[in-house]
Amino acid sequence: MSPSENNGYSAKRYRTPDGAPADIVIFTIVSSPKNTIQKSLPLRELQVMLIQRKAWPFEGMWALPGGFSKETETLRETAMRELEEETGVENVHCQYLNVYSTPGRDPRGWIISHAFFSMVREELLQHRRAATDAADVRLFSVDEALESLELAFDHRDIIRDALDKLKEEVLRTTLAKQFLPDEFTLGELYQVIRTIIPSFQEDNFIRKLKTTRRQGILEPALDAEGAPVYSTQFSQRPAQLFRFTGNEPEWSIYG
Amino acid sequence: MSPSENNGYSAKRYRTPDGAPADIVIFTIVSSPKNTIQKSLPLRELQVMLIQRKAWPFEGMWALPGGFSKETETLRETAMRELEEETGVENVHCQYLNVYSTPGRDPRGWIISHAFFSMVREELLQHRRAATDAADVRLFSVDEALESLELAFDHRDIIRDALDKLKEEVLRTTLAKQFLPDEFTLGELYQVIRTIIPSFQEDNFIRKLKTTRRQGILEPALDAEGAPVYSTQFSQRPAQLFRFTGNEPEWSIYG
DNA sequence: GGAATAGTGTCTTTAAGACATTATCTA
DNA sequence: TAGATAATGTCTTAAAGACACTATTCC
Numbered sequence: 001m002s003p004s005e006n007n008g009y010s011a012k013r014y015r016t017p018d019g020a021p022a023d024i025v026i027f028t029i030v031s032s033p034k035n036t037i038q039k040s041l042p043l044r045e046l047q048v049m050l051i052q053r054k055a056w057p058f059e060g061m062w063a064l065p066g067g068f069s070k071e072t073e074t075l076r077e078t079a080m081r082e083l084e085e086e087t088g089v090e091n092v093h094c095q096y097l098n099v100y101s102t103p104g105r106d107p108r109g110w111i112i113s114h115a116f117f118s119m120v121r122e123e124l125l126q127h128r129r130a131a132t133d134a135a136d137v138r139l140f141s142v143d144e145a146l147e148s149l150e151l152a153f154d155h156r157d158i159i160r161d162a163l164d165k166l167k168e169e170v171l172r173t174t175l176a177k178q179f180l181p182d183e184f185t186l187g188e189l190y191q192v193i194r195t196i197i198p199s200f201q202e203d204n205f206i207r208k209l210k211t212t213r214r215q216g217i218l219e220p221a222l223d224a225e226g227a228p229v230y231s232t233q234f235s236q237r238p239a240q241l242f243r244f245t246g247n248e249p250e251w252s253i254y255g
Numbered sequence: 256m257s258p259s260e261n262n263g264y265s266a267k268r269y270r271t272p273d274g275a276p277a278d279i280v281i282f283t284i285v286s287s288p289k290n291t292i293q294k295s296l297p298l299r300e301l302q303v304m305l306i307q308r309k310a311w312p313f314e315g316m317w318a319l320p321g322g323f324s325k326e327t328e329t330l331r332e333t334a335m336r337e338l339e340e341e342t343g344v345e346n347v348h349c350q351y352l353n354v355y356s357t358p359g360r361d362p363r364g365w366i367i368s369h370a371f372f373s374m375v376r377e378e379l380l381q382h383r384r385a386a387t388d389a390a391d392v393r394l395f396s397v398d399e400a401l402e403s404l405e406l407a408f409d410h411r412d413i414i415r416d417a418l419d420k421l422k423e424e425v426l427r428t429t430l431a432k433q434f435l436p437d438e439f440t441l442g443e444l445y446q447v448i449r450t451i452i453p454s455f456q457e458d459n460f461i462r463k464l465k466t467t468r469r470q471g472i473l474e475p476a477l478d479a480e481g482a483p484v485y486s487t488q489f490s491q492r493p494a495q496l497f498r499f500t501g502n503e504p505e506w507s508i509y510g
Numbered sequence: 511g512g513a514a515t516a517g518t519g520t521c522t523t524t525a526a527g528a529c530a531t532t533a534t535c536t537a
Numbered sequence: 538t539a540g541a542t543a544a545t546g547t548c549t550t551a552a553a554g555a556c557a558c559t560a561t562t563c564c
Contacts (some may be wrong), residue, residue: 491562
């Protein structure tokens with residue numbers, strides 16, 4: 001049924017948008033071994049994946065991966081499709097961020113963009129490739145992307161908004177699990193949080209997460225006999241492994 | 256500069272959306288005097304403003320107020336414009352909720368809707384009027400709207416999402432201030448929260464909000480001499496008035 | 511006096527926070 | 538044995554939670 005067949009209604013009475021793309025801020029945490037004599041936790045850096053545009057507008061500039069939505073899919077499906085095309089990875093985290101509609105934001109016309117952000121573990125990003133509309137694709141540290149790079153469109157705003165949301169949610173929700181394996185040590189969790197929020201410091205972090213209120217959010221990893229599991233991957237002394245239960249923390253007022 | 260003049264680029268190579276509307280979930284809390292012998296806190300009910308459609312599609316059904324965006328404005332401006340048109344009120348709360356893009360959600364074509372929600376104090380809603388595209392406009396209790404009413408489009412989903420977000424944020428942020436006057440008693444604040452979340456119960460609510468961690472969020476209202484202000488509007492015994500400082504609570508991990 | 515809401519006293523339990531100390535394993 | 542991270546001991550202070558009690562004012 002075409003619109004013009006219905007009771008004289010026409011959606012074309014006004015100008016309509018020239019496109020509805022989804023842009024995706026793909027975050028990853030890149031680990032590099034610390035230069036120490038003994039086993040240690042790696043150095044970690046929060047990075048963002050950008051593509052280099054190979055066509056007008058903003059040709060040659062770095063931009064967020066993304067693409068136009070089709071009328072047969074939701075914007076989430078658009079984002080997931082583009083995410084899989086750019087990274088070669090399926091079933092990863094992807095979360096809606098905001099809509100960007102400032103007039104003139106896109107020189108191609110009236111184009112309202114929907115931004116998503118995604119947290120992908122670095123080992124899943126090995127197969128990234130330049131899509132057909134990109135000259136190159138690479139990871140930049142978030143600081144570099146925000147401070148030194150001239151970005152296409154309003155993509156700097158989008159990355160900043162995504163980073164703000166990431167910082168807020170990594171403290172308030174269990175979002176950090178996206179950057180961790182199923183079973184992890186509390187030292188690793190602490191490091192992930194500090195990678196995203198360098199100023200974060202809690203002296204008794206490990207003890208704190210093991211006490212009452214957090215039970216229900218984290219649980220010890222258990223082996224087949226029901227005994228706690230320990231790892232020496234990052235330390236001499238074995239560290240207890242934990243997993244997320246799937247519960248999200250709830251908050252009471254102004255607490 | 257028209258799109259077709261630029262390096263052969265044309266945004267019209269693909270089908271483009273038929274419109275980008277903003278829909279607004281307008282919440283209010285309606286107070287009615289309790290049938291008691293003495294002064295008391297009012298009964299309160301959370302309500303939502305709906306319009307009755309007078310044209311295809313969904314003619315005669317109740318729907319969220321809203322309208323199409325123009326290329327010269329942001330979607331937030333669209334929402335604020337519609338909000339002022341429907342309610343006659345300016346400068347009210349308005350917050351982005353989500354985007355709704357399920358194919359087929361609008362029989363008029365490919366129409367991606369952007370939902371906002373707004374919290375308006377009931378005394379500001381006296382001048383509401385039916386816009387030109389509405390046969391009628393009225394307030395419904397949120398329960399009635401969600402359970403008994405057949406709503407146009409996917410507006411039931413939108414209202415449910417808005418209610419969920421409202422419930423979450425009224426506990427986590429100072430959103431409740433949108434339903435309160437500048438200076439209010441903690442009993443009023445408690446009532447507002449319980450109106451939105453009936454299951455909420457805190458025995459020591461008033462004391463709790465006056466102790467340490469909350470300082471910085473709420474502060475006592477002071478008169479010209481710097482003395483605390485009390486009100487007997489809802490009670491025999493004078494109740495201390497408070498105001499929001501403007502600070503938002505911060506949250507530490509899993510606490 | 512009783513109705514209705516505001517607010518305090520008191521006690522117990524739990525968590526937060528600081529900071530020193532010990533534990534485990536390996537290069 | 539020194540290095541690196543994991544974890545506990547101990548002490549102090551603050552907050553949570555339960556629940557009984559008092560306060561204020563007006564009908």
